[in-house]
Amino acid sequence: MRTGYDVELVHLTKRYGDTVAVRDLNHVFAKGHYVCLLGPSGCGKSSTLRMIAGHEEVSDGSILLDGQDISALPPAQRGTAMMFQNYALFPHLSVRDNVAFSLRMKGVEKTARHAKADELLSLVDMTHLADRSPAQLSGGQQQRVALARALVTEPKVLLLDEPLSALDPFLRIRMRSELKKLQRELGITFIHVTHGQDEALALADEIVVMNDAVIEQAGPAREVWTRPRTEFVARFIGGHNVIALPDGKATLRADAVTLGTEGMPATVTAVEYQGASVALTARTETGEDVLALLPEGEFFASPKSPGEAVRLSWTEGRMHRLEA
Amino acid sequence: MAIRAFANRHVAGWVQAAPLAAVLLGFLIAPIAMIVVVSFWGATEFSIYPAFQFDNYEFLFGSPVTYRVFLATFKYALITWALTLTIGFTVAYFLAFHVRSLTMQVALFLLCTIPFWTSNIIRMISWIPFLGRNGIANQTLISWGVIDEPLEWLLYSDFAVILAFVHLYTLFMVVPIFNTMMRIDRSLLEAARDAGASGFQTLVHVVIPLTKPGIMIGTIFVVTLVMGDFITVRFMSGSQRANVGRLISNDIALLQYPSAAATAVVLLCTVLIVIAILLRFVNIRREL
Numbered sequence: 009m010r011t012g013y014d015v016e017l018v019h020l021t022k023r024y025g026d027t028v029a030v031r032d033l034n035h036v037f038a039k040g041h042y043v044c045l046l047g048p049s050g051c052g053k054s055s056t057l058r059m060i061a062g063h064e065e066v067s068d069g070s071i072l073l074d075g076q077d078i079s080a081l082p083p084a085q086r087g088t089a090m091m092f093q094n095y096a097l098f099p100h101l102s103v104r105d106n107v108a109f110s111l112r113m114k115g116v117e118k119t120a121r122h123a124k125a126d127e128l129l130s131l132v133d134m135t136h137l138a139d140r141s142p143a144q145l146s147g148g149q150q151q152r153v154a155l156a157r158a159l160v161t162e163p164k165v166l167l168l169d170e171p172l173s174a175l176d177p178f179l180r181i182r183m184r185s186e187l188k189k190l191q192r193e194l195g196i197t198f199i200h201v202t203h204g205q206d207e208a209l210a211l212a213d214e215i216v217v218m219n220d221a222v223i224e225q226a227g228p229a230r231e232v233w234t235r236p237r238t239e240f241v242a243r244f245i246g247g248h249n250v251i252a253l254p255d256g257k258a259t260l261r262a263d264a265v266t267l268g269t270e271g272m273p274a275t276v277t278a279v280e281y282q283g284a285s286v287a288l289t290a291r292t293e294t295g296e297d298v299l300a301l302l303p304e305g306e307f308f309a310s311p312k313s314p315g316e317a318v319r320l321s322w323t324e325g326r327m328h329r330l331e332a
Numbered sequence: 333m334a335i336r337a338f339a340n341r342h343v344a345g346w347v348q349a350a351p352l353a354a355v356l357l358g359f360l361i362a363p364i365a366m367i368v369v370v371s372f373w374g375a376t377e378f379s380i381y382p383a384f385q386f387d388n389y390e391f392l393f394g395s396p397v398t399y400r401v402f403l404a405t406f407k408y409a410l411i412t413w414a415l416t417l418t419i420g421f422t423v424a425y426f427l428a429f430h431v432r433s434l435t436m437q438v439a440l441f442l443l444c445t446i447p448f449w450t451s452n453i454i455r456m457i458s459w460i461p462f463l464g465r466n467g468i469a470n471q472t473l474i475s476w477g478v479i480d481e482p483l484e485w486l487l488y489s490d491f492a493v494i495l496a497f498v499h500l501y502t503l504f505m506v507v508p509i510f511n512t513m514m515r516i517d518r519s520l521l522e523a524a525r526d527a528g529a530s531g532f533q534t535l536v537h538v539v540i541p542l543t544k545p546g547i548m549i550g551t552i553f554v555v556t557l558v559m560g561d562f563i564t565v566r567f568m569s570g571s572q573r574a575n576v577g578r579l580i581s582n583d584i585a586l587l588q589y590p591s592a593a594a595t596a597v598v599l600l601c602t603v604l605i606v607i608a609i610l611l612r613f614v615n616i617r618r619e620l
Contacts, residue, residue: 092519098538
């Protein structure tokens, strides 16, 4: 197991003409962490990743990997490797040759590079399909090959651009546990761009939430979820109600709201059965929508349907103040 | 009921295919069959008569002129192919990968087609005043002091013939190659760069292999056009060079139809063999 290397962004900025895609980012990705860059489309997360990879020029600022400024180096000399969203496997090459491609570019002789490729293919359980062409593989298999191809260069940091978005939900959950397992085994830093909050929560040691070209909040997954810093983070990460108070805003976790005989009067607007829990949306008299996540058993003890009047209550201590 | 529905569908399919089949039969198959039939006919100085004899073929394969002319035809095809491929690939590469905006791509692409707004022959003839002994090229070179006497090989030579071929047919190489290149996923180029490939390595290991079908289609266009040509060779060589097309056109001028037909059949077979060999190398089906 190798120890990881840390990646530091210093005043990192990306401009396209007059529009700013990434504005003055300062952040340190700790070594050996699984980091998720989370945000809606167009928030600058992909541009940030592509700048780290070297596929996008840095407009301002710099990127340090293990203390070295890499922002002017070509992609292959940075010690990073990228896994592309659509995998970008070479259709004219076999799986083995795809994995061995970078070694071939370096002039590694054939038997040596095939041996190394086979080693990586066995790491991702693809040895038996090494002679197939990418078109003959399923989405999940293509992804494993793409992963092996990225790792063959022995990168210090692996960059993943929405790697799971092309897979069906079932496979996505399986692949994400494999990604996490692989990251633990290799001990290198993974930077994973995603717009799925459940994916980020499941995978990340550290979540970096981006919006509008800046970082809204960064921290361990649990901290981001339990203590969102801004209204945007609370709404994007889900499962929170944002409530306007006289002196600012606060969040209230949906699973902290209960129905009772006293509390804030509201009318049920929607009921959604989710298996273990039931998501109930109610509109208060001030016109605010409040989401309550009720345990399944508790809800069906006294079921409610849209249009019914209920009273919402929560303990004051569960409110969490937002900074913005 | 089921059987009748099946029969109806069967009949409907044939009826739908019939018009195209009729056109192909009447205007492609029948003329070729006619040429094959006539190639076995006999001829005298003043008449042709139906027969089934191999005289035309015997004469054709017995004459050293035939081999020389076929060789010359292959030479033109090969040199023109090499030049149009080099130029066509470069132009297509520039259009597909260096020009970023689609509007600009379309504009430059249309610019390539401008020479095609006039006829083939006009484009060819317009080289004559340029290349002639007292033409623009020679006069310019003399006035610059590069040469003292006019260059004789500029016009009415193999050089002139190949120049005209390249001028006429490069676009037939550009279009299919450009088309294939536009279908290459740009993230593949990034993936190659990420894997440490230099620009040249990306070209050799990614772009060229993925462009092969387009190169092959362009090659088929250019090779068949050059091998079947007769007018360019006549004009640009001042009737001093020959290819198979001119052999056929001379026979026709002398009303030696059976002989012309036999030569045409041999040329057709040669071209088909060349294409068959080309198709062994590359699968173009995914382009069609």
